[in-house]
Amino acid sequence: MIPTSTKSLVLIAMGLYLYSRFFGGTLLFYINERFVILTLFAAVGFIIVGLSYRYRLPNAHEGHEHGNLSWAGLAIVVTPIVLGLVIPPKPLGAAAMSNRDVRLESLTSAPAPSNDVVLSKPKGERNILDWQMDFWSSPDPTVFNGQEAKVIGFVYRDDRFKANEFMVSRFTISCCAADAAPIGLMVRSDEAKLFPTDQWVEVKGNFQAGQFDGKEMPILIADLLAPTDIPNQPYLYPY
Amino acid sequence: MTTLDTPSAQLWYHQPAKRLAILLLFLAAIILLRANIPVDSLGDKGQTFVTIFQSIFIEAVPFLLAGSLVSGFIEVFVNRDILFRFVPRNPFFAALAGGGLGLLFPVCECGVVPVTRRLYQKGLPLSMGIAFLLAAPVINPVVIASTYAAFGWGPMLWARVGFSFLIAVTVGTLFYFARPEEILRPDSQDDHDHCEVDHDHEIVDIPPGARLWEALATAGDDFLDMARYLIAGSMMAAAMQTLVSQPTLLALGNGTISSILTLMMLAFVLSVCSTVDAFLALAFINSFTPSSVLAFLVFGPMVDIKSALMFMGVFQRRVVLYLILLPLMMTLTITVYLSLNVSW
Known part of the structure; x- marks a missing residue:
């Protein structure tokens, strides 16, 4: 007892x-x-x-x-x-993406309730999820050409990526890390190889439609890549 | 049951100095461990496992505590005679009432287990308790509201609530003829059948001022009893999520029946709380048939890894198997029928 x-x-x-x-x-x-x-x-x-x-x-x-x-x-x-x-606390990172569905291309997704809110957000304040939702709602990737974005996420790459490419990624969660789903934006930059996988980075640049893994999508051509700390809120919330 | 603590056990915990020494040793061990483990020694998979395990646990633990508190207050404040005035005599009506009981006790699948166990100790009929256990995680105001927020007033909401109720009441009624001692673990049975000593200590022998503390401490005992099942279940769910590849799993879901099975399997593995699983299901609505999303929403709250393990704290092992298989077969039958006949 x-x-x-x-x-x-x-x-x-x-x-x-x-x-x-x-x-x-x-x-x-x-x-x-x-x-x-x-x-x-x-x-x-x-x-x-x-x-x-x-x-x-x-x-x-x-x-x-x-x-x-x-x-x-x-x-x-x-x-x-x-x-x-x-064990020091750590949010989910690139390792957790290996057995999850990585959403890079424009997936047909259910229209999120917050879509209107997203679209009215000033473009400078948009995060990766806001951009993704915008991509999902417009089938033509070229409409984003020249639009400026500044986002924070961690570096993810697998064998589909070239040396000058990575994905700036975040996990979205609705409940807890157990239901985490990765999302991200394709980034191209000559400095890309300087940033190891899992490193949190701030990316600033302009979108340009391009090919990745055989699909046409908006690609963020980076002007500025800078390492940054893990944000206080590492995950994004779709609902 | 009536043995007192042995003198040696009494001794060490009545000596504050020794207690403090043990606590300090424990803390020192942790600090030493922490200082000597390099941050990344765990490996990526290990780190992912720990994060997912902690997240399921931290998400679920407030709900288990809430359920334990409800249980503690029932133990101290609800007299069994009063309870019995409201319990229908007919087992089928008892199961019906059990299916709707969640509207009175808004608990999700973690909180419902200690409450059911306590109600069984108070002599609740088997059929009513099982119906309550299976239905309450869906048929309660919080979950109905979150399903409404995700899907609106549509067939998905009605089908989820309706079929959860139907399955819960049917499974409950199936236990009509069973005897409690065949179904429940000894410590979940009605107090009055297995103890010689009359110790009905509700209200009677506790002075009013002490009842609140008694209820809270009973809740603490209940929490500690159930938490190990929650924690073991969270660990298994986290391990599955670290090792099983989700794209491979989701790719299985192409056919009518295989997509239903896939989402049921996913619901079982993810072990997400029923209060939010509707939002998660929304993500599947375009890649899966409505009937498979319905299967996710009906089966997941009744049975998942962590709740199945928690059932083991209340029921005998054989019965836990039935409580997994019966809802599984019924959900499958209903959703396959819908997808073939209503082309859902």
Whole structure:
């Protein structure tokens, strides 16, 4: 039987762990920002529940323990906390794209509810997802010729890419990193090879319709490539 | 059940100094480990696994805590006699009521498990509990609202709610003749059948001031009991997602039936919370038939890797298998019928 004080400690630790993800700014590496408030509620809830063992009357549950938690079970419960403390938090990167569907070409996609909002956004403030949605809604890639873009993402490349090419990529998530879907813009620049895969970069340039992997698409011809830090919000939210 | 803690166990946890020493050792070990592990030693796959595991866990854990709190408050504040006044005598009507119970307790597939277990301990009929367990992740205000936001008032919303209800009530009714001791784990059964001591401690023997703390601590016990299943399930889901190639999986879905099976398999592997899976399903609407998206929306909330593992905390193993296979077969039958006859 697990001592009450240990249970209480584990619950409080769980609360502090969740709070530490929020406080450390890494919570958005895992979940959509709309769930942040739930994580905070849970953090407070765990601490209150953990403290409640102190005030529980000892005779009320004596000899009547329904739980069948063993030390091994408890070890499983603390796994997320231990992993979280030992392994530095990192958002999904290029490695996670190898077994996912990489959306580069204009896919026929369901019209997103936020499409009108996207199209009315000033072009300088558009992120990769906004551009992708615009591409999806117009079948002709040449209409974007000459339009200026400034986006942030990480470098992705596979064997289809030439030395002067990479994809500036982001993951979109609707729930959490478990449903992450990669999207990206093709970038061409002579400096492309200076940036290793997974490096976060800021790309500034103009679109020019071109061929990639046998398909016609808008390609971002970069004027400026600069390394940058992982943004506070690494994922983009389609809905 | 009535054995007290052994003296040695009492000893170490009543000594604050020892407790503190163990805690400090634990923290020191973690700090040492962290300092000695280079950032990228884990490899890319390992890092992806950890991130996905943490994300499923962090996303789901507030819902499990909420379910445990509901369970704790039921334990302390809901008298079994009052509960029984509202439970229909006829098992079929009990299953119907169970299917709609989610409108009263808005819980998703993580929160519903501890609540069901607690209601079983209070003597809820098997059929009603199973119907509640399977239906509540869809038939609750939050999920109906998110499905409406994604698909609008259309056949997808009605079909999702209607067929989830139908399947849940049918599976619940199938357990009409079963006896609880064949179905439930011993610790999920009605208290009064297996304990000699009368310990119905609801309301009666707890002073009013202490009831809140008792409810909260009971919620804590419930959470710790169920969390290991959630965590093991999240790990399995994360491992599948790190190893299984999604394009290969999605490429399987060309035929009528194979596309239904593909999206059901994807729902099982992804283990995404039912409160948001409608938005995810939206991404499949153009590449898959409506009936396969419906299969994703009906089957996913009832059964996925993490909820199937959590069922093991309530039901006996054989029964968990039925609870996976019955909804699977029924969802498949319904959606295949729709795609062949309504050309959906």
